[in-house]
Amino acid sequence: MHTAGLRALLHSVRYEVLPAKATEDxxxxxVPRDVVVTVTASPVKGLEPTLDLAARLASHGYRVVPHVPARLLRDDLHLKDVTGRLREAGVDDIFLPAGDADPPAGVYDGALPVLRRLSELGGPFAHVGVTGYPESHPLLHDDVTVQAMWDKREHATYLVSNLCFDPRVLGEWITRIRRRGVALPLYVGVAGPVQRAKLLAMATKIGVGESTRFLTKHASWFARFAAPGGYAPERLLIRTxxxxTAPSARVAGLHLFTFNQIAETERWRRALLDRLGR
Structure with a gap:
């Protein structure tokens, strides 16, 4: 095991959090100030909780990356307003997925039109992330998702992969997108040391419609967490x-899905760094 490579990835992490009442505290x-914090957005709650929490965390000195799903933006005016608010708060990095809002809140049904519009506005954000799908998207063919990454490469600055629990699938996907010429730096999405019971409790707190969508979309996650021996993120990292860590993979760091188990995630990261010799 090449511990130096894993140590570097564990020092270059992003913690994804949900904008709940206790998240800021x-x-x-x-969370140390050198850890990037990304803030999700929900089709049920809309963008406001995300924008509010992002601004508050930025004021505390964190580098914050709000999620701005395209399908939650009403129109060009709304996009300009969101952009202005985030820039005023000192945010220079956003994550721009298509989002799950169905139907969309407005004129944008995918990320690419928003990316193009931001470019037309002069590129107000120094960093813009887009989604990658190591495991098949429930609605889109794999070739379509890879083509979408290619189409977005001129406007985005990095990729964030969705969750994947299969080391072979993840490794093959990284090789495949690089061979297709998608060269953007990649943050690999990894579930933190989450317990199934706590994940289920979190899912039921995010709104009836949203939690139903979450549970339906991610049923396989629960099977993974309930498997004998449970889920251990370090096993996935060691096997992958x-x-x-291959230079050709261009993996810039890890995007850790905390599911708001923030203290547990940071304890796990520090303990693993200690085991790897810091």
Whole structure:
């Protein structure tokens, strides 16, 4: 095992959090200022909780990356307003997925039109992330998702992969997108040390319609967490180490899905760094 490569990835992490009532306090209590914090957005709650929490965390000195799903933007005026608010708060990095809102809140049904519009506005954000799908998207063919990454490459600055629990699938996907010429730096999406019971409790708190969508879309996640021995993120990292640390993979770091188990995620990261010799 090439521990130096894994150590580097564990030092270059992003913690994805949900904009719940206690999130700000949890981040302040447990997350070092050198860890990037990304804030999700929900079709049920809309963008406001995300924008509010992003601004508050930025004021505390964190580098914050709000999620701005295209399908939650009403129109060009709304996009300009969101952009202005985030820039005023000192945010220079956003994550721009298509989003799950169905139907869309407005004129944008995917990320690419928003990316193009931001470019037309002069590129107000220094960093813009887009989604990659190691495991098949429930609605789109794999070739379509790879083509979408290619189409977005001129406007985005990095990729964030969705969750994948299969080391072979993840490694093959990284090789495939690089062979297709998608060269954007990649943050690999990894579930933190989440417990199934806590994940289920979190899912039921995010709104009836949204939690139903979450549970339906991610049923396989629960099977993984309930498997004998449970889920351990370090097992995935160690088994995928070669693919993640190869120079050709261009993996910039890890995007850790905390599911708001923020203290547990940071304790796990520090313990693993200690085991790897820092």
């Amino acid at each position: 949890k981040v302040l209590a447990h 180490e070669r693919a993640l």
